[in-house]
Amino acid sequence: MGFSVDGEFLADIPLANGSASYTFTGTLIPIQHTVTATYNGDSNYASRSFSVSHTVSPPTYATQTVLTAAPSTILASQTVRLSAVVTSAVSVPAGVVTFLDGSASIGSATIDSAATAHFDTALLAPGVHSLAATFQGFTENGFNGGTSSYVAAIFSPSTSAATTETVNAIATGATLTSSPTTVTAGAVVNFTAQVSSNSGVPYGGVSFYDGTVLLGTLPLNAGGNTTFSTASLVAGSHSITAAFNANGPFAGSISAPVSISVLAAAATARATLVSLAPEMNPPNSSSTLVATVSSPEGSPAGTVTFLDGGTILGTAVTDLSSNAVLRVGTLGSGIHNFTTSFSGGPEFSPSVSPALYNFWPETGPGFTMTLGSRTLRVTPVRSESLQVRIEPLSSFGQQVQLSCAGGLPEGHACLFSPNTLNGKGIS
Structure with missing residues (x-):
């Protein structure tokens, strides 16, 4: 009997009592092979071939993924580097690692020659984040570097233990001035709020209060200030404060109160x-x-x-x-x-x-804003996403900056990605 694999002759083995066996000691690459036994025939029996398929599976290796975050505590908008190292009984040659914030994917990266994947992000919102890395697994199957050396292996997926990243909101300070500080009822008084931080110019909304009564909310300009004007304060003493609403990477802050006296008109003045x-x-x-x-x-x-x-x-x-x-x-x-x-x-x-x-003017440039939902379920340990769509009206084409102007519960913050849209788009 002649034995061959994939058409390559191996050996001739004499028949003994109508059978022959051969032990192959070489290495078969991990694919499906055809093994053939050929009887050459004799004076009594005709020649004949017998073939079977034989599948060689590649070895499967378990993997372990370890995640580190550096630094482990940052200010919002600062960058944290996530590094995932994938190990196994043999070197892991390639593959993709997905990085998770809770159950949400925040990005992915390919492992390098040291079986390490790096991912940098500056988009983590203020709060405590539970981060993990998942190696997607990898199947190696082919000739190594164009040589005759065939390499095959299956590397199983694995997920790292969670690591904690603390993101602190950037501290802000709010100051408030009044011009004038004494005014006659019906006249205009201007309140200017300035919001500053040690890391960039804050953006978002400032709410002005007369005691506990909300007067109104205005957005900060590029310099981090805004002026609220009113002529509707009644005669008497008023304590005015400005509250910057926590927004994006910036923590909220409240100004010291400013006292203003609103006087009644002189008795000799004619009413208007x-x-x-x-x-x-x-x-x-x-x-x-x-x-x-x-x-x-x-x-x-x-x-x-x-x-x-x-x-x-x-x-x-x-x-x-x-x-x-x-x-x-x-x-x-x-x-x-x-x-x-x-x-x-x-x-x-x-x-x-x-x-x-x-x-409401009948026409004019502007935009509409559509929310994907009217309800969000947010807890101290769970965030939720909301889609915001901006559509232009008329010839509007200016940049629209998105922020949470007010209404956030204490201890919560919001983050838009992106926070600026050029006239239209989805955040």
Whole structure:
């Protein structure tokens, strides 16, 4: 009997009692092979071949993955390096490691020649994170480096033990100033909040409070400050504070209170009344606000300040009919809350108009914001994602910066990725 493997002759073995056996001592590569026994025949029996398939499986090796995070404590927005080392009974030649924050994947990397995968991230939100690394497994099967040496092995997946990474929010400080600190009821007072940190300029919203009553919330500008203006404080003493709402990598902070005295108008001053009305112009053109100042005791003259929420739009001087007109340009789509304040004078007292609430221009550049959900289930040890979609209106193409302006429970923070969209997109 002649024996061969994959067509390669091995040996001829004489028959003994109609059978022959051969022990192969070489090495078969881990694939499916065809083993053939051929009888050459004799004077009584014809020749014949017999073939069977024989599969050689590659060895399977268990792996172990060990994860380290350096440094183990960082400030939000700082970079932490995650390093996963994959070991086995033999060297692990290749493969991919996925890095997890809890059950959420935060990235992946290929192991190098030292069987180590590195991943750097600066996107971990403030809080304590349980990080792990999962080696996806690897099957090696082929000739080594173009040589005749065939290598095959299966490296099983493995997951590291969890390692803890502590991300501290960047401390901020908020200061508040008032101009002026004494004002007559109906006149405008400006509150300027400055928020700073030792690591970048904070961004997000600042809420202004009169005692415990929320006056309004405005976003910080690129310099980390914002000014809230109002003419609606009633006569009396007021304690005003500014609260920066924890946002992204920055921790929240509250300013020291600022005291302001709002005085009633002098008894000899003539009472005034301000009314406000918009004059809408054709789409995508400027809009006009008209304030009318009246008094039962004459025709008031002076300066009128126009406000939208807590932002001063501009000022105008009354004409002979006691009207003040301000052209405010093209209004962005969205809700506008307009008020006007008459400054008063030697004879007439200051006054503020009733607010023109929920005024929405018919057209104009702006954007819509759509939330993927109205409900989030967040605990001290569990975060949740929310999709935010921005769609432009009209010719709007400016950058939109996303932040949590207010309403976050104490001890919680939010992080947008990305936190800036160029006119449209999903975060």
